[in-house]
Amino acid sequence: MLQDMRENSQGTIAKIIIGLLIVSLSIWGMDAIVGGFSGEPEVATVNGEDITEREFLRVVQMESQRRLSSMEQPDPAMLDEDQIRADVLDSLIQEQVLTQDASAQGLALSDADIDALITQMPQFQVDGQFNRDRFVASVRNLGMGVGEFREAMRKQYVVNQIRSGIMQSGLVADANASQLMRIQNQTRNFRVVQVPASAVADEVEVTDAEVEAFYQDNKDAFRQPEQVDAAYITLSLGALAEKIEIDQEELQAYYEQRSGDLAREERRASHILIEDGADAGQTMATIQERLEAGESFEELAKEFSIDTVSAKDGGDLGFAGRGVYDEAFEEALFALDQGQVSGPVKTGFGVHLIRLDDVRRSEVPAIEELEQQLRGELARERAQEKYAEVRAELADSAYAADDLAGPAEELGLEIREARGVTKDGGQAPFDHAGLVRQLFSEDVLESGYNTELIDVGDSVSVVARVREYREAQQLALEDVQDNIRANLEVRKIREILEERAEAIVAGLEAGESLDALGAGEWEQFEDQERNAAGVDAQIMQTVFSLARPNEEKASYGTAITRSGVAVIALDAVNEGDAEGGVDLDQLRSFMASLEGQREYAAYQQFLRDTAEVSRP
Template sequence: MLQNLRDKTTGWVATVIIGLMIIPFAFFGLDQYMVQRSDTTVANIKAPPTWWSSAPSFWPVSVLWRHEEVTVDEFRNRFEQVRQQRRAEQADAFDNEAFQSRETKLEVLDTLIDQQVQAMAAEQAGIVVSDAMVRNAIQQVPAFQLEGRFDPQRYQLALASQNQTPAQFEQIIRDSLQQSLVAAAVAGSNFVTTSELDRLIRLMGERRDATVLLVPPPEQAEPVSVTDEQVQAWYEAHAADYRAPETVTLEYFELTADSLPAPPVDEQALRERYEEQRSQMGEQEERLASHILVEVADDADEAAWDAAREEAAQLAERARTASTDFSALAAEHSDDPGSRNSGGDLGWVGRGMMPGEFEEALFGMEQGEVSEPVRTDFGWHVVQLREVRTGGEMASFEELRDTLALEQAEADREESFSEVAGQVVDAVLSDPNTLQTAAEVAGAEIRRLGPFSRESAQGLAAQPDILREAFSSTRIEDRTASDPIEVAPRHHVWIRVVEHTPESARPLEQVREEVVAAVRADLARKAAAERVEALVKRLEAGETLEALAEAETLPAPQAIPGIPRGAPLVAEGVSEAIFATRIDGEGGPGIGHEVLEDGRAVVFTVDKVVPGDTAEVPPEQREVLYQQLAQIGGAEDLQAMTARLRKQVEVEVVEENL
């Protein structure tokens, strides 16, 4: 039977069958069968091989393409970093629910894809990260430093706390540098020429002389009549302006530390507080110290440590002789660059400021004493104690009793508040569909707020955290009690939405007067625009502003010399219009106008333009401006390069994994 099977799977018939089977692979791509989508990926990036940059993406050539990915963990880590950054920037205005939107997730993912594409470009260009670059980057991390210097022991402990090996962390740093090298190189390569910088200074410092004629709104003997057709058309065209906002009605109760009864005074607790404070004052002792450091390299053997100790012991003997100046000895022999130039002076040292061995030796010495060599991670120290000062004497218990009683009452109230708040949280969790049980535990009264919208909220409802929670989908849909909302220290609020009205269109009958007023205002603006355009044409024909004002019975025009950019004039937009007006190349004034929202208008002439003086800008300010322009240009270059690179790759986003 096996022989029959073999005979039937060889020869031209089998060849035809296999050929027919290949056709689906040719149409749909072999990679669709070979590569399986993973739930750990949010984006797949495919790029042609480095040795064939123009390779097509269809099968079978597509199997030669490079494949990179953005994993779910990478995305979640970056998303959380961006969340914390925006929370710090926006403070109370940060809306976590809005941040969770699809648009924000895609925005964060897009930056990760850009970085991956830049890293692929760096790899294609043959750019590599050297071991020295990795080592330097690690040594610059503040968490791995002690007194401003890289500390191997801290490095090892920090990695161990994160369950990482040095090799794993070094690879993370290497990958990060690989991703950022191209971006940093491109962004840092931009430059600004002297002529470009001077041109910008002249534009920024430009001043203009202008003459301004204020044209009041056209006077109407009677209100402009508005037809039903105009009202209907305006209402339909501006429907978004006539919607009733979303509103909620809350029930809530508050818990504050001040509302809790103060516990009775405990004399024993007051005396314990007094003794604790007196002990702490004693621990505030500080010591004025100097030292000489005989440094030992990180990779030194015990023989080197012994030799350094011998040298330190000799220096200690010399320091103890009456004829030796310790500061001169330290200036000559100490290896500590931070204190050597000041004769080894460390200033006043308190507990916790120095490594353990150093501190133990210093606080065990008598004033004027010079220590034996003390070993730390940096080498051997010879320590001189120059002076001792203590925190001073405390007043008696009787003198401080009232103050201690107030402090103790505050501490007891704080403890009571934490205890009651915990009990309230438990009550909410056990019965989240009502506030009644939790309010009874807190001994608080349930009150009502609303209805109010996001814009009309006042008082307690206007607190950012309460407002955000009140309009959250969870509170609105489930009608459950919230977690405690801290509106101030030791002041918590619990809320529950009892009524909700979604945003809705207000009928025309309800807003008809608003629509009529809007139509009339629009007609007035159009009439003002027509009048101003007619005045501008007369100016262009050679008439002056003074003649126009006299002919039209308008207020006399006002000459405003030396207007700087952004100066507030009459109303918003007038200053911008003046600086956007071009002056006639033949030396005539520039003519412009601006119609204001209230129906007034401004007609003006730009009579003179004085460029900014480059000589008035000091060198340091020029340098700052140069750096800013170069950074802006570099960012634009990087954005353009990344956009070009994105066109050379294929990106597949797996949105369901976001």
């Protein structure tokens, strides 16, 4: 049989088939050949078009990585995989609906358009020029092929065209913007009289029967959750670094190596800042033309710069080192020669022209002044490699050991103890959700294993085990009665205060005076804004929620404060200014943007509701 196979493989037909396979592999890859026979599985179909499983899994992976990177302490175990998959599928369906809509409207990008967009993207450039190697590497890091990336760009761009068109079409009536501005700028005149909690505290009495009744009615609130006492080992880069000794010769060599960085350079800059809007390019071109014509940078800063503080001084920003300015601003500033003016530089504040006015460099401090800092830096640098090595050893040793004594002795680490750790956590390092979840897992809690080695911080790792487990239990009344009594006292004081305040309001509305009501004296406030400083926030919230008073009678209300209760008399509402200006323009733009967002959301929902979607 083997001989027959060998002879057939040398035949003409076999050679043709192999040749076709080679050509297919070179052009489309293995997926094209396998897919040609089996078809690519789909996870959903939208109006007859498939969302493939490969695309779905790729986006799931990207979304998982995005959520991990947004965590303060990244922990894969914290990810809800089912929720991620559901969210990703919904987003892909929505994207497919929008893409189909764009296609139906005749919106499309040619291959040349895609090429132009890609070559202009700064993340694919080196020294301002498109770099194919960087482009390919970046796309592969996303888990995509070049063709997939180009298609994703094509879809996203045409969808963005529709989104931008709808969102920019949002309109708001000038009258509505002016009315909202008047309300926002409104001020109010009011009076306040305070009734402190101390004034009614003597009227409050909580009996033992009330305490016991509250305990019986709320027993679930007085249960001690299940707890564990845990032993643990901590491995940290800082602790390793403390054990590393740096001799004087090493310190001197490191000092000389760092001397260039230790001499701090500061640059004195001036700038002209304009808003980054539709007219920014023309405005900046005008400024540059006038500079070239010999006009003073200082005078142009006073005329054009929206940074009014520096504009008064001709745009002068003073001396500053690295790490002070926006990254783009800093990069441009430190690339200038003294007296040179940059081209337009865009930051989050707007568009700048930057002039370098002066450069000064400080002397390198003596080694004695920096000895402690440099020893620490060098020790941490040396500890980095050792940390990775010891971490791997601890992970293996703890996994195989029946306790923590062996790994601790082997690596010279200390065993510590934490008491009363619940499923909600405890003191560090058991404030890390991943470590706590492992501690209460079946393997650790019931089978007596060590936890895995968990990274709980930057170069800090912990392995733990349970020493003692305590089931959840009902706390005895005598253990919690003091807290119950204190809470009931606070509750009763508040009830009495509210009754007292309502009685005062009723008397005032009936025409009685504060003296007759025995309620103290009014404190007067005039022209107070919504965010007025020096007035309790709860009082201000009540003041601006009260109905307008009429000419003869104030509007009354009450507010619970930190110290008691306040009775409020609203005397007048002063209309706010709604004249045209920057604030009104910004408010109008903001309201129009919100309206555009609502319209686009409604448009998306309409497309989604009318689409035919099937999920296998």
